[in-house]
Amino acid sequence: MARLKYRPLNLGRWLVWGGTALLMILLPQILTAGFTLTLLSQIGVGIIFALSYNMLLGQGGMLSFGHAVYSGMGAYFTVHALNLISKGAFYFPVTLTPLIGGVAGAFFGVIFGYVTTKKSGTTFAMISLGIGEMVAACSLMFAGFFGGEAGISTNRVIGEAFLGISYGPSIQVYYLIVGWALICMVAMFAWTQTPLGRMANAVRDNPERAEFVGYDTHMVRFLTLVISGFFAGIAGGLSCINYEIVTAENVGALRSAGVLIATFIGGAGFFFGPIIGSIVFFTMVTAIGSITQAWAFYLGLLFLVIVLYAPGGFASLIAMHVPVIKARLMRRLWLPYSAALATGIALLAGLVSVVEMTYHFSTEAGANPNMKLFGLAFNVTHAAPWAVASALLVGGFIISRFAWNLVGRTWADIVHILQEQSA
Amino acid sequence: MSTAIELKGITKSFGNTAIIRGVNLAIPRGERHAIIGPNGAGKSTLFNLISGRYPVTQGEILLNGEVVTGLKPFQINRKGLSRSFQITNIFPRMSVFENIRCAVLWTLGYKYSFWHRLGGLKDANLRTEEVMESIGLKARRDTLAGVLSYAEQRALEIGITIAGGAGVILLDEPTAGMSRTETADAVELIRKVSQGKTLIMVEHDMGVVFDLADRISVLVYGEVIASDKPENIRGNPAVQEAYLGTEAH
Numbered sequence: 137m138a139r140l141k142y143r144p145l146n147l148g149r150w151l152v153w154g155g156t157a158l159l160m161i162l163l164p165q166i167l168t169a170g171f172t173l174t175l176l177s178q179i180g181v182g183i184i185f186a187l188s189y190n191m192l193l194g195q196g197g198m199l200s201f202g203h204a205v206y207s208g209m210g211a212y213f214t215v216h217a218l219n220l221i222s223k224g225a226f227y228f229p230v231t232l233t234p235l236i237g238g239v240a241g242a243f244f245g246v247i248f249g250y251v252t253t254k255k256s257g258t259t260f261a262m263i264s265l266g267i268g269e270m271v272a273a274c275s276l277m278f279a280g281f282f283g284g285e286a287g288i289s290t291n292r293v294i295g296e297a298f299l300g301i302s303y304g305p306s307i308q309v310y311y312l313i314v315g316w317a318l319i320c321m322v323a324m325f326a327w328t329q330t331p332l333g334r335m336a337n338a339v340r341d342n343p344e345r346a347e348f349v350g351y352d353t354h355m356v357r358f359l360t361l362v363i364s365g366f367f368a369g370i371a372g373g374l375s376c377i378n379y380e381i382v383t384a385e386n387v388g389a390l391r392s393a394g395v396l397i398a399t400f401i402g403g404a405g406f407f408f409g410p411i412i413g414s415i416v417f418f419t420m421v422t423a424i425g426s427i428t429q430a431w432a433f434y435l436g437l438l439f440l441v442i443v444l445y446a447p448g449g450f451a452s453l454i455a456m457h458v459p460v461i462k463a464r465l466m467r468r469l470w471l472p473y474s475a476a477l478a479t480g481i482a483l484l485a486g487l488v489s490v491v492e493m494t495y496h497f498s499t500e501a502g503a504n505p506n507m508k509l510f511g512l513a514f515n516v517t518h519a520a521p522w523a524v525a526s527a528l529l530v531g532g533f534i535i536s537r538f539a540w541n542l543v544g545r546t547w548a549d550i551v552h553i554l555q556e557q558s559a
Numbered sequence: 560m561s562t563a564i565e566l567k568g569i570t571k572s573f574g575n576t577a578i579i580r581g582v583n584l585a586i587p588r589g590e591r592h593a594i595i596g597p598n599g600a601g602k603s604t605l606f607n608l609i610s611g612r613y614p615v616t617q618g619e620i621l622l623n624g625e626v627v628t629g630l631k632p633f634q635i636n637r638k639g640l641s642r643s644f645q646i647t648n649i650f651p652r653m654s655v656f657e658n659i660r661c662a663v664l665w666t667l668g669y670k671y672s673f674w675h676r677l678g679g680l681k682d683a684n685l686r687t688e689e690v691m692e693s694i695g696l697k698a699r700r701d702t703l704a705g706v707l708s709y710a711e712q713r714a715l716e717i718g719i720t721i722a723g724g725a726g727v728i729l730l731d732e733p734t735a736g737m738s739r740t741e742t743a744d745a746v747e748l749i750r751k752v753s754q755g756k757t758l759i760m761v762e763h764d765m766g767v768v769f770d771l772a773d774r775i776s777v778l779v780y781g782e783v784i785a786s787d788k789p790e791n792i793r794g795n796p797a798v799q800e801a802y803l804g805t806e807a808h
């Protein structure tokens with residue numbers, strides 16, 4: 137159709153997409169820590185999942201507590217499909233199996249979506265929670281399909297390697313994920329620029345008015361949920377290929393909460409927010425998780441800080457600097473920001489020390505009171521390390537306040553200047 | 560079948576209170592019809608019934624000869640009726656352009672499409688520009704609707720209402736809260752956009768009413784006590800007693 141044609145050359149957009157693609161392709165070559173590939177694969181899948189979630193939360197104004205249902209069902213259908221393919225029941229290229237997950241996700245979107253999307257707001261949130269619980273309960277009831285406690289395992293290496301691609305090595309799976317992630321990112325961005333995408337915004341902002349310009353708000357929400365379920369299902373399919381196992385966790389409340397947190401941290405108000413959110417979220421889960429048991433505590437704390445002080449997420453923090461950069465006022469911020477960073481590091485060091493020492497003290501102090509932190513070895517039952525840590529925490533907090541006051545005042549000045557310029 | 564809107568014995572109660580008490584009214588196609596009446600008479604409620612926002616308690620509403628009682632707002636809108644609101648009802652987080660474009664998409668047949676790119680919809684974008692031009696908000700194209708001035712928001716409210724090209728237009732107090740010059744502009748705007756359409760408007764400003772309306776209905780305590788040409792309404796003693804006498808000093 138002629139209307140599908142894109143603007144001939146939108147240089148900025150091409151640069152952003154091209155840069156993203158290049159970065160995703162090159163990253164495994166640049167970063168070589170042990171968990172890098174695991175982490176990057178998680179982030180890739182997470183980006184698709186979080187963007188699909190944001191079709192609901194950010195674009196459609198639907199706060200879902202059960203989005204893992206769609207990715208999880210996508211994962212289960214993919215795992216069964218893979219097992220059938222390897223038994224020779226039918227032929228289907230492994231590369232395309234995430235599509236099976238997508239169709240399954242969309243299918244369950246149709247099944248559950250109709251009731252869920254009747255209302256938005258609290259009603260939607262509560263029903264999504266209920267459906268999530270129902271499906272999680274089903275996973276224990278129908279052990280044949282869900283595999284009970286052990287889940288369903290599979291083998292992603294099926295048949296002969298094609299052009300050397302067998303999906304045996306995890307780097308090949310990573311590039312499969314990158315390919316799908318890029319396609320899904322572009323597709324979901326394109327969706328925001330369609331009539332349905334725009335009306336989803338309209339229904340989010342003012343459902344009543346949308347009804348008076350001819351739109352059935354229920355239908356808009358329903359279709360949005362089905363499409364979101366499709367992309368969530370693709371993410372589920374990819375996670376199935378990545379781990380070669382699907383368990384009840386895939387449809388569980390923890391997974392649903394995770395995508396909410398990732399999306400919120402990144403920022404639901406911007407298309408790229410959930411992308412940042414996934415990067416931050418999985419870095420905390422996997423990279424920080426590989427260093428300390430307390431990763432969930434730090435993640436929770438970060439979530440809390442974002443909700444309280446930057447409810448628009450990282451994306452809004454970035455976006456608020458764009459007019460400042462354009463007005464060439466960034467130089468005013470460097471000093472306050474450096475002060476905030478330096479004092480923030482002191483505060484964070486104090487906080488991390490107290491948290492880590494508390495963890496160590498309460499879990500293994502009996503067996504081994506010695507621990508290492510920031511390269512220093514000490515005995516956690518002695519008073520001195522506690523004194524230092526508390527001093528850092530309290531002192532860091534107090535000087536941080538000064539730094540933040542400075543940041544606040546500078547921002548007030550900048551906002552004032554920007555307002556005068558625009559007036 | 561030249562009647563655009565016909566109300567047959569419409570009543571509406573909230574709880575035990577009857578707000579609309581047996582309204583019969585027929586408005587021919589192409590007429591500019593004003594509904595006047597004291598505050599709380601039920602004018603907005605009547606609009607809410609006609610446009611499907613509230614269900615009627617009793618009676619029947621016909622739009623172009625077709626029964627529309629019990630239909631949802633979007634269904635009635637698709638049959639060619641569009642309305643504005645007394646309290647501004649726009650998409651505050653969207654630009655003026657996006658506000659109007661949302662209002663043209665359905666009639667132009669794009670419905671729930673996720674296979675068209677908005678930027679490439681020539682007809683929708685052209686129509687949007689046209690509407691912005693006619694409501695005088697072209698210069699505010701990319702401004703967020705939420706930060707427009709009050710008068711601009713009222714103009715946008717009318718723009719959203721007429722953008723879809725509905726044949727029957729309901730305007731609920733379009734000039735309320737406007738200054739004299741803003742009101743004059745609004746009257747010209749309404750005259751222009753209601754050309755060749757059926758217009759029903761609730762209006763407090765008698766100048767506006769006598770200027771625009773072909774016919775006037777007076778609603779008092781949920782009942783139409785008179786429905787006639789402006790000159791006859793002016794001379795109607797019941798109307799003067801119930802309404803004009805107190806309002807227009």
Ligand SMILES: Nc1ncnc2c1ncn2[C@@H]1O[C@H](COP(=O)(O)OP(=O)(O)O)[C@@H](O)[C@H]1O
Nearest residue numbers: 573578596597598599600601602603604605761
């Ligand atoms: N949703 C509602 N619930 C209860 N009472 C209502 C509702 N809407 C309007 N009313 C009452 O109906 C009466 C008429 O209101 P309205 O139609 O807004 O009058 P107006 O003629 O000033 O537009 C008022 O007394 C109002 O309180």
Ligand SMILES: [Mg+2]
Nearest residue numbers: 602603604645
């Ligand atoms: Mg009113």
